[in-house]
Amino acid sequence: MEKRELVHLPIHRHPLIPRDMSILHCEMCLIRQKNSDGYRCDSQTCLFVIHRECAESPLELHHPYHPPHPLALRPLDHDLGEASQLCSFCAEKLIGGWVYHCPDCKFIVHLLCARKPPAVDLVQPKSHGHKLFLLPKPRIFTCDACGLTLDTPSLPCACLQCGVILHGSCVGLPRVIRISRHHHRLRYASSPPPSHEAWCCGVCRKAVDGQYGAYFCVNSCRYVVHAKCATRKDVWDGEDLEGMPEEPEDVEEPFEVINDKVIRHFIHEHHLQLNEVDSARLDGSEHCQICALSIRIHPGNIYRCTQCDCGFVLHETCANLPRTTWHMLHPHRLKLQTCGTEVDMCDICLRHFSGFKYDCGREDCYFKIDVRCAAVSEPLLHITHPHPLFSLSNLFRGKACSGCKETDSFSTKMECIECDFCLCFDCITLPPKVRWYEQDRHPLALGGGGGGEEEGGENWWWCEICEEKMDPGEGLYYTCDACCVTVHAHCLLGADPLMKTGHYSDPYVDPDSVPPRPTEFETLANISCSRPFCRVCRRRCPFPTVFRAKGHHFCTYHCLNFCVWF
Known part of the structure; x- marks a missing residue:
């Protein structure tokens, strides 16, 4: 048996073994780097892994940008709240990993910033037209590029020609960008153009100070964003578009119009005909194939397949959803895709859903969102x-x-x-109006949440479904003032409103899990005369849909997943 090479380093209490680090994140710098080598802990109970270069970092460092005191290498102390502090070099959050810290003052920097500090002079910075110089003494100042004053001292970059002073992270601000909150490109400017009205940031909705830099729409619309808001990871895709031509986006229609009431949608092979909701079929068993909501509760028109034995049905609003779209909470373009027979989870509302979704079009991005959340702007x-x-x-x-x-x-x-x-x-994505029974003369309107004039306290109402008391000032409900009908929103729609009837497989279930869990299940409309008992809750399933696996029923997807199977 080959003898392993053990390495003893002062930064870790256990011996370390050399290994390839190409697919691992280093515990010290938090970076994953291809074709890199390093060490892992020899202990079976310790997951410590580091790059070789990080492991060889000196325990004490005399840095030219902090000449008064030496810097000590140590892990970031989360108990002291240091993860939210800012690096004195780059002015970004420390987050984690190892840092160089001065025990005599508040000077603290990322390991990588200490190893590769910013340049002393910058000849052609993006965010300024003159040469910048790095001032070696950390200080608290207001950045002329972003307008923010950080809580902790950092190294400023200053212009000796005009007196501008910038954060290290603001020196390379992109010139032209596209963000998720606006349909035009934005250009960085060191100060807003003259205006008789106050500028308001299009992301955080706070005032924009005209003395500092910001991003402005390249077209004629009055749209401005703070520099830091515009470059957030959930707002900007990280690409500088300066010098790149703006190409028009290809718009592909979701369906072909056959005549005034008949279309051929790209997700179905048959023709679909526009109909008013047929009250004879409002038993809760039909669901829109795109949004997965029950047809029964939707007061609008629907498209139904012209083939009698097909059963394919869409809400009119869902049939008009675009094949590609942008969303305010994601910087990349999204594409309409089917979930197939798998259950997915929305990255925005964190609900499980079936039907269709909007997926990110980039290979390295796994963002997905259900169609109802995607429609919010x-x-x-x-x-x-x-x-x-x-x-x-x-x-x-x-x-x-x-x-x-x-x-x-x-x-x-x-x-x-x-x-x-x-x-x-x-x-937000609850339907504003719903139908409960086919005999209803009026749709029920969404209310509650403390946003209207309802009062709580002694003004108790009753839910017509669960027959329990309701405080109108607590939670959301559906009501009709003319008919004096009130129901809880969750009683009417259920705990899993985005799950349509059908057979599914769960991609997140490990078939070898202990105890074993079912990888396949069925969603059914809860319309029988005798409602089934939930195997977990030990009560009758109260919601419009139920789940069935291995001959057992479950009232919610949560009960299905957390049932102990033997």
Whole structure:
């Protein structure tokens, strides 16, 4: 047996073994680099892996950009909140990994920034027309390129000719970009053009100071974005388009028009005819093949297959969805694709869905979104709130949705800039009007969430489905004032409204998992006279759809996935 070469380094308590690092992220620099070598820990219980170059970093460094004190190499201390601090060189968040830190002051830098510090002079910076010089003493200052004043000292880049001072990360700001929030290209300018009205950022909706740089629409529309907002990863695709010609986008129609009421849609081989909703078929068993919502609850027109035995049906609004689109929460173009027989999860609302989705067109990007979330744009005028809603930030830690009252840290929300109202995408994509029974004379309208004039407290209502009390000031509901009908939104639509009936396979289930879980299941309309019992909840399934696997029924997709199978 070949004897392994063990390496002992002062940065780790266990011996290390040489290995290839091409597919691994280094624990010190957090970078994955092709054709690189390094070390892994010899211990079976330790996952420590590092590049060879990082492992050979000196424990103490006398850096020319911080001459007063030596810098010590150590891992970032998350308990002290250092992950949110900024690198004194590049002015970006430290996040994790190892850093060089001065124990006598607040000077702290990325490992890579200390190894490859910024150049002392920059001859042709993108964000400025003159030569810039790096000032070796960290300080707190306001950047003339982005207008931000950082909380921690950083190394500034200064222009000796005009006095401009910039963050290191703002020196290379792109000149011309395209962002997800606007349909025209934007160009960087060191100051806004003269205007009698105040400028407002198209991303964060805050004021834009005319003394600092920002991005402006290359066309005549009054659109401006802060430099930092425009270059966010969820807004900009990272490409500088300066010097690149703007080519028109190819628009491919979703269907061919046969006559006034007949089309041939690209997702179906037969002709589809436009019909009003047939009340004789409103039993809940039919679902739109694109959005997966039940045909029964939709008050609009539908397209139905002209072949009697086909059963293919689409909402009229879904049939008109574009084959390709842009979304405000993703910087790349999206393409309409089918989920087939697999269940997918939306990256925006985090709900499982079937039917169709919008996929990112890039091979290295796996972003996907259900069609209802993809149809949301800003400003959003929601039926439950008098003010428009905007997607201002991708971080909503601990902020509760005004509709469902959930405080999920990972859910995306849109908020009002005039008050404290916000909605998650689960609530945003609820149908504004629905039909409950075919005998209903009026559709039920969405309400609640504290966005209207309803009051809670002693004004209790009753849900017509679950027959429990409702506080109109808490949660969303559907109601008809003329008929005095009120139901919980989740009682009417169910826990999995985006799951249509059919047979499915779950791509996320490991067939060798212990305990074993079913890889195939069926979704059924819950329309029988006697509703089935859920194997997990041990109660009758209350929602419009039920799940069946291995002869057992489940009221929700959550129960199906978390059932212990023996």
